[in-house]
């Protein structure tokens with residue numbers, strides 16, 4: 098039996114690769130830099146399956162070079178780099194990796210909040226730089242206990258953050274486009290966007306990037322926040338106007354920003370945000386644990402294999418064209 102032609106952008110775990118090896122002929126681009134378009138388009142000519150990565154824009158322009166494509170999969174829950182409508186028009190199902198990354202991403206999100214509130218990473222710098230002497234101290238952090246955390250985009254990861262916040266004695270409010278049905282169960286309260294901005298001690302962004310959420314946090318929004326507010330973004334950098342965030346931090350309109358995602362991404366050491374002392378940035382590592390990345394990789398392989406065999410993808414975004 099002939100094998101399926103597959104293009105893989107990025108690294109798969111060995112356990113995921115094993116799933117594909119028997120039935121697929123695989124071309125892999127696992128370098129950090131973006132694959133050049135001419136090479137990608139050449140590989141896609143006879144590809145039946147594609148494993149994409151966040152730096153690849155999957156749209157009609159790309160799909161036009163992939164006449165035999167029958168499935169696309171990606172190791173992420175966010176899919177703002179994928180034009181789902183364009184895939185659907187060509188009856189190509191797109192599979193992502195929700196659920197398996199929820200707890201790891203919630204840990205990192207809450208870790209950013211905790212580390213910035215209690216100056217944990219700055220404490221380590223302080224010790225390493227030999228500044229710890231009798232009588233010397235870091236500027237104090239702030240309590241979590243009794244404070245209000247406001248979640249923008251309360252979905253699967255948001256709910257997991259709620260549990261962590263409540264364990265620290267925090268009150269949780271949230272804003273989505275519509276109120277959830279499980280507020281009694283989660284103990285979080287639905288509020289309007291203005292209320293979230295003005296009443297939160299910690300604002301946590303966990304919404305998907307879309308036309309509606311792009312630059313949702315700009316100059317006006319930062320001005321409405323408490324001057325003591327901590328701003329945490331673990332979703333996508335482009336939900337925030339980076340220039341406005343920089344000015345809000347410099348002008349002390351807010352106290353602190355902790356970011357796992359940025360614009361640009363990767364952010365370079367000469368960027369103005371990096372020079373500030375009231376910022377903590379991690380390199381988009383929300384789901385980056387061995388166990389979680391393995392599960393994501395395996396689910397990606399399962400989504401791909403199912404599509405290649407014209408079987409139903411276990412996790413499909415455009416269900417209307419799932420097999």
Ligand SMILES: NC(=O)C1=CN([C@@H]2O[C@H](COP(=O)(O)OP(=O)(O)OC[C@H]3O[C@@H](n4cnc5c(N)ncnc54)[C@H](OP(=O)(O)O)[C@@H]3O)[C@@H](O)[C@H]2O)C=CC1
Nearest residue numbers: 175250251252253254273274275304305309331332383384
């Ligand atoms: N830093 C990292 O490594 C990671 C980042 N992420 C990011 O986190 C995001 C969230 O993931 P996950 O929790 O699984 O997703 P979910 O789909 O479970 O939750 C997203 C929530 O956002 C809300 N939302 C959507 N649009 C808007 C809007 N315009 N205004 C307000 N709320 C909105 C939705 O509610 P409603 O529809 O009612 O508005 C939904 O409850 C992903 O899209 C991804 O970008 C995810 C994993 C790792």
Ligand SMILES: O=CC(=O)O
Nearest residue numbers: 172173174175384
């Ligand atoms: O950013 C990561 C994702 O899974 O989305």
